Amino acid sequence: MSAGTFTPRPGAAPVSRMILAQAALETRMLLRNGEQLLLTVIIPALLLALFSAVDIVDTGAGEPVDFLAPGVLALAVMSTAFTGQAIATGFDRRYGVLKRLGASPLPRWALMAAKTLSVLVTEVLQVALLTAIAFALGWSPHGDPLSVAALILLGTAAFSGLGLLMAGTLKAEMTLAAANLVFLLLLVGGGVIVPLDKFPDAVRSVLELLPISALSGGLREVLQHGAALPWGDAAVLAGWAVVGLGAAGRLFRWE
Numbered sequence: 001m002s003a004g005t006f007t008p009r010p011g012a013a014p015v016s017r018m019i020l021a022q023a024a025l026e027t028r029m030l031l032r033n034g035e036q037l038l039l040t041v042i043i044p045a046l047l048l049a050l051f052s053a054v055d056i057v058d059t060g061a062g063e064p065v066d067f068l069a070p071g072v073l074a075l076a077v078m079s080t081a082f083t084g085q086a087i088a089t090g091f092d093r094r095y096g097v098l099k100r101l102g103a104s105p106l107p108r109w110a111l112m113a114a115k116t117l118s119v120l121v122t123e124v125l126q127v128a129l130l131t132a133i134a135f136a137l138g139w140s141p142h143g144d145p146l147s148v149a150a151l152i153l154l155g156t157a158a159f160s161g162l163g164l165l166m167a168g169t170l171k172a173e174m175t176l177a178a179a180n181l182v183f184l185l186l187l188v189g190g191g192v193i194v195p196l197d198k199f200p201d202a203v204r205s206v207l208e209l210l211p212i213s214a215l216s217g218g219l220r221e222v223l224q225h226g227a228a229l230p231w232g233d234a235a236v237l238a239g240w241a242v243v244g245l246g247a248a249g250r251l252f253r254w255e
Contacts, residue, residue, distance in 0.1 A: 161244020
């Protein structure tokens with residue numbers, strides 16, 4: 001056996017490999033967390049099944065599932081990219097996980113990239129599950145899949161920025177309470193289950209500027225009405241993404 005066969009080779013792995021490894025770890029941790037599964041999978045699935053089967057809310061002409069499915073897809077994006085990520089990152093920060101990872105060979109920007117990749121993987125699983133449930137309930141989607149993908153990516157960027165901003169500036173307990181409160185408020189007032197035209201005009205004009213309203217409304221325009229990419233909704237999401245990610249980049253505290 002030649003000399004040096006067992007000689008150690010110290011050094012950091014390529015950044016791409018570190019990102020993939022960290023993203024895989026983040027995804028496994030999320031899928032093993034019962035509370036996160038309740039928020040990201042079970043609640044959206046139950047809402048879709050319940051409100052499609054029971055005539056509780058007037059969703060207008062057509063099958064209820066045609067109105068509800070796009071809104072629940074938007075809710076799933078928000079639950080993962082905003083609520084789930086804010087809570088998980090907030091407690092990582094509290095327990096010193098971010099501080100330790102920040103001192104590792106994994107660059108801080110790569111850690112954020114890994115978290116974003118984990119969010120996207122989770123969203124793919126969510127969309128697949130909710131789409132299967134919607135089809136079982138008689139959903140008949142229309143429109144261009146690329147427009148749907150563009151809206152989901154913009155929505156992910158918008159909600160991720162807001163979630164990271166909250167996690168990086170508030171205490172973990174406050175993040176937990178605030179993220180869940182925002183989730184509930186946007187569920188009711190974001191056009192997910194209740195159509196925005198049920199609200200007074202003055203209130204509706206404000207609600208339409210929310211990221212969840214833009215995402216649910218944009219997905220509904222494409223999937224229910226077969227429209228092209230709704231540029232107004234896309235612009236609202238892009239604006240929130242720029243503001244949220246920019247503020248998170250400046251204000252995020254690692255300790």
